Amino acid sequence: MSKLLSPKEMRLRFRENKDVISTSGLCDGYLQANMIILPAEYAFEFLLFCHRNPIPCPIVDVIEQGEGSPSIADADIRTDIPKYRIYKNGELVDEVLDIKAYWRDDFVTFLLGCSFTFEKALNEAGISLLHQEMNKVVPMYQTNIKCRNAGRFHGSMVVSMRAIKKDLVEQVIAITEKFPHAHGGPVHIGDPSKIGINDLSMPDYGEFTPFSTEEMVPVFWACGVTPQYVGLQVKPSIMITHAPGYMLITDRKED
Amino acid sequence: MSKLLSPKEMRLRFRENKDVISTSGLCDGYLQANMIILPAEYAFEFLLFCHRNPIPCPIVDVIEQGEGSPSIADADIRTDIPKYRIYKNGELVDEVLDIKAYWRDDFVTFLLGCSFTFEKALNEAGISLLHQEMNKVVPMYQTNIKCRNAGRFHGSMVVSMRAIKKDLVEQVIAITEKFPHAHGGPVHIGDPSKIGINDLSMPDYGEFTPFSTEEMVPVFWACGVTPQYVGLQVKPSIMITHAPGYMLITDRKED
Known part of the structure; x- marks a missing residue:
């Protein structure tokens, strides 16, 4: 039933804690966003980090x-x-379930695009994704792809991986490149060791689903976990995020 | 002779005050940038203003x-x-001629794209511009096009105007749209009163050159003076800019 609610109605259910569920698949067609809250003293450096690394950190x-x-x-x-x-x-x-007890007047909130947007576009083109079929969280990996530093914020990119049938790779690139505010096209295709991933079956976040390397190739996209991961390296006095998969559903249409 | 110097050589002449000249036409093919320096206390809000208004304020x-x-x-x-x-x-x-006497350790420097880049592209397509032919500064106007606010930074867009032959307007749009880091395509074409300009012959900055409205149409682009104008409204304790036309010549190629 929740599937038919508007973003506003769905958010009110979250506000009243009537639902505590992943937002994956909810409010079809509306942009969902990653959230990071930091005290003002970190705001300039974090905004600059996002500005310098727009592929993993697309500010919406x-x-x-x-x-x-x-x-x-x-x-x-x-x-x-x-x-x-x-x-x-x-x-x-x-x-x-809410952050009223933690809220401070010096908090600045950043909302960033998320890969739900391009996954839906892939689905609409008839391209199914293994982690969706298995009802798992997409596997994510820390890489050796350096982000550009900004003040105290520095670190490497986190990527998500989706195994794609070899004859669909060109189409998948073309579709995802259309969504620069949702990480855009892949950052790497093929050999995981080239970007510092030693073992695909051991993701740093999410879950791995085995696939046939005869038929499929691993495709890697910049991931919205990057700013969270980099943010935590700074050890800010306080940082608040959404729980993984529990995003902000916005009123903005994805297209 | 200066025309043949590299950006580095040209900057060293400026450093030693051997030349004190407008950078217009110097170091052909290299990106030139507007500069604004503000104390750190304004940096987050100013960066956010630029992020929210990327057409007038393209950060490079x-x-x-x-x-x-x-x-x-x-x-x-x-x-x-x-x-x-x-x-x-x-x-x-x-x-x-230098800011060593004013320099402070809490200064943050912002470099922004400038319309020299697309003017050169227009020239290369054989499109001449009146203010260049007359050796004048392009006319600029305050408009009623609201920028998106960010903290203390708020105000309207400043635009530059170039009169373009009617049959060239489509081509001019197509060329300038290719340079999103140099203000991109026009923000308005035609009637100046539609964007709050009462008298084209009375620019707020630069110089007006009369043109035949039979043959030509006024075309307006977002202008890099916008962030300076908006910055000054905030009355920051100190703000430093390049003098108009005396830009930073970078080592980056325009294309």
């Missing part, structure tokens, strides 16, 4: 200091995401 | 707090621009 909105509502959704960022993670000094300390 | 580089060298030029930002302007509390207080 910034909510200024102390404000709670984005421009791309009639939402309250403190309550309208189904689940949040609280990190202090780089360590996960809490997982909560 | 940011030099972090206290650093003096950009990534796009082997340059010292304090000496290698031919002429600088110093503003305090929104008022012009000095025009100088």
